[in-house]
Amino acid sequence: MDNTAYTSSELMIINAARLLRDGDVVFVGVGIPNLACNLARRTHAPNLYMIYEAGVIGARPNRLPLSIGDPTLVSGAAAVCSMYDIFTLYLQRGNVDVGFLGGAQIDRFGNINATVIGDYAHPKVRLPGSGGSMEIAAWANRCYIMTPHQKRRFPERVDFHTSAGFLSGKGERAASGVRGKGPQAVVTNLGILEPDESGELILTALHPGATVEMARENTGWALKVADSLRITEPPTPEELRILREELDPQGIYR
């Protein structure tokens, strides 16, 4: 195994895992968020509690789940409930600390479009739509986003507002009455964006080897850089080992 090289996905997964805290109740999606959660559980957050929108609570999958409703999530889980219950008793009631979000477009204020490119009634590209994300973005205490750093994914404004970031600024989100604090970080293959006091996403960290120029070139708005810009710790051999050998031995998400 080559521990010095790693893929963009691995870099995002490892950096997202580090943002999770021990004891967090996380609303997990499949794919790379699932890997980030399982990596955190095996490193610094053994008490991370994973729940899934399919209604699975405290899953301990024996294999890498390939869909949000994989049967391996159920066998050995702590509880299973209906979808209505997961969205009311868990999410809406405030029992979810962390949600993961994704979408085709993320704008300057962390608003997300997962619905449509172009006009809603006459879609140029029809995307899957909200699923759980409209409510996760509003009600999870903190949200994280993982996405490749590309200009088309980071427009100034999203074409369709599927789920809320900071709207046009933190004040507007606060006034809307939603309980969650909104997106706390966007982890890309180049670095990490975090909201400033106004809610605008600014560059707060670069991964080793990435530059401010690379980040700016691949962002659709005039990307600000934090005074305290830091360089992330490179993935450790142990993080890579767990990811490659234990969590995704077939390399599906590399």
Add this chain to the structure above:
Amino acid sequence: MDNTAYTSSELMIINAARLLRDGDVVFVGVGIPNLACNLARRTHAPNLYMIYEAGVIGARPNRLPLSIGDPTLVSGAAAVCSMYDIFTLYLQRGNVDVGFLGGAQIDRFGNINATVIGDYAHPKVRLPGSGGSMEIAAWANRCYIMTPHQKRRFPERVDFHTSAGFLSGKGERAASGVRGKGPQAVVTNLGILEPDESGELILTALHPGATVEMARENTGWALKVADSLRITEPPTPEELRILREELDPQGIYR
């Protein structure tokens, strides 16, 4: 066993049982409504379906249940659900054909008081309150009432309106938007009262040996008598045998 003599309770139970139809889904209370339902199941209505406000569906009790939440209702039942489910999915959704109601007072228009005698804020006699009856009276398709025939139980107007009969008349109930058709019969130890076109309870049947005068003397309003006043069939030996030997062998509800 003396098949010619029977108690007031037996008379009411047997006459109430005869009002049930095969295939009815009945919201059952404990005590004499439970006996009426089980008697109907063992005679003319083998497909009567019994559900209980405790959330038990299709109960087949091995012994006489002594409370609404008796464990014998659960063992061997078809389904168990939460109280919220029983009141929404079953009752409010319109899946209940028949409800049984009871109370300290039933008035001229079938309205029921199970809450208080005297002033609500300064109760003279504090009764148990609605329980499920406020909603059963409104949403079950048909309701039946069993009560001893006594003047104090049949006032012109109830002191407190716990659950709806015909309010001040059928038109008012219809305008209220409730789905159920209201009380269809009040079975007493003297006979049966049923609503006329206006919703007023009038005497439509007398049990063998009872007279119109007895009924009038024991009713708190000027009781009208149906043109078609009939005499109920006396309890049959088979009905009495099932009740005494199979359903209530200890005679708890005699």
Add this chain to the structure above:
Amino acid sequence: MSKLCTLSEAVSRLIHDGDTVYLAGFTHLIPFAVGHEIIRQGKKDLTLARATPDLIYDQMAAAGCARKIIFSYMGNPGVGSLKVLRRLLEAGKLEWEEYSHFGMITRLQAGASGLPFLPMNPTAAPDLERVNPNYRRLRDPYTGREVVVLPPLHPDVAVVHVQRADVHGNAQIWGILGEQKEAAFAAGRVIVTAEEIVAEEVIRSDPNRTIIPEFIVDAVCHVPYCAHPSYTQGYYDRDNAFYLEWDRISESDEAVQEYLKEWVYGVRDRAEYWEKLGEETHRRLAVPPRYAAPVNYGEY
């Protein structure tokens, strides 16, 4: 993380004077042992919320724990009145707040769901709406018809007795479900008492059976026979004889105080209470087994 502690510790740490407490259970699984421990610890000014106060709130009110009661059916189930509560209400010595069952459960469901209100179809019985200002009306924006709404209920503490739980608080119930799940999610703090504390693997062998997940639970207490004279499905029967006896005891305040002295203050805990009930009662309430058909989740 284990949340296992004694019932005495849990009550002392999690229930405070002035709290709104919800001892859950519709006839089934009523946590009598917890009510008795609250009495022994002399908790005061509690608001006692329960759809059906049952004997336990009669006893807690008689012991002077209660300032107010919130209920939807104040009866001795299958027997008649709750005479202590009735006397206190008729004498104006206890505040109360009243709903129908569906109204009460709707408040819990709204509380559990984090919703500001939930609607109900109208019942055409206006008097409870008239005397309880929590009932409001809204117009359905789709049909223009009126609906009745109620706000959430958020007890400070919910107590839920279950057949089995693990030390983390994952709890499983079978038999009548009542409002246990809703009360637990609606409450600020949750005490789980269990007939059996089982290995995590037992709970996780049947996740669909879990009603309450660990992370909303604050304390897990091993309290066999917690529900007597109520019952635990599959573990022991309801003590119908005691429900009838309470009808007689509760005729007089003196007899009630005598009962509390002997059966609550006079015993240290539930184990001693159960022992004191004696072998004849144990035999009378024992129940032969009847097992559920096997269920295969598959090894994925």
Add this chain to the structure above:
Amino acid sequence: MSKLCTLSEAVSRLIHDGDTVYLAGFTHLIPFAVGHEIIRQGKKDLTLARATPDLIYDQMAAAGCARKIIFSYMGNPGVGSLKVLRRLLEAGKLEWEEYSHFGMITRLQAGASGLPFLPMNPTAAPDLERVNPNYRRLRDPYTGREVVVLPPLHPDVAVVHVQRADVHGNAQIWGILGEQKEAAFAAGRVIVTAEEIVAEEVIRSDPNRTIIPEFIVDAVCHVPYCAHPSYTQGYYDRDNAFYLEWDRISESDEAVQEYLKEWVYGVRDRAEYWEKLGEETHRRLAVPPRYAAPVNYGEY
């Protein structure tokens, strides 16, 4: 009364052209065999409602059964797009109505509950509210804040696949529960398909496991492997390889029609379909047993 009949009979008798149908299941227990039978019977102008249309609505739309789709996440779960539906929507050839998952499930819950609407907390994401007039706002009478409301969804027919049912229609599910219960209670007619038809006594040995009671069920069909390429917990695994393969098949309308010809029109029923999949697939999807811990209800 037995409601057992063949799937072909049930579809023919209970699903009509123009109906709104809800084939329930969130990833788990998706009744593919019913979708295929609907295609074979040439049903037309259906409104296909499902939180997650999954491959089955891609296939039904491709076969010309659909006039409209109601959904909350139109993806191939774990893979990507549903390309047939996407092409139809982008070409303006299919009507659609869209919610978030919670909005969709709220509509079903309102429908199942007989309520005229249900509230949801606002999400601060206004665009779906803007494009779908079913979303309305109401003022919470207690706090003065706004809530979002949705009206009930009442499908003409709900189809629910389960692990086991009796001939009367009492049906039990374990594993992911999705929205099966809500869809069944919300619908006008209900078709239950089951991996196993069991004796009534099996169901009644574990009443807490029953999701759907007999008296809301119109037909019960014995359809083993009904859910493939979706799965039935404890019975067979999800066919992830086919979900990936569909991503390639659905690239072109020709390949999709080829697939339908071979795997839907080309087989008589699910038994023939399963046979045709072959032993290697059967082996690949087999799952070793893992049983739930025993549960004792007691003989009362």
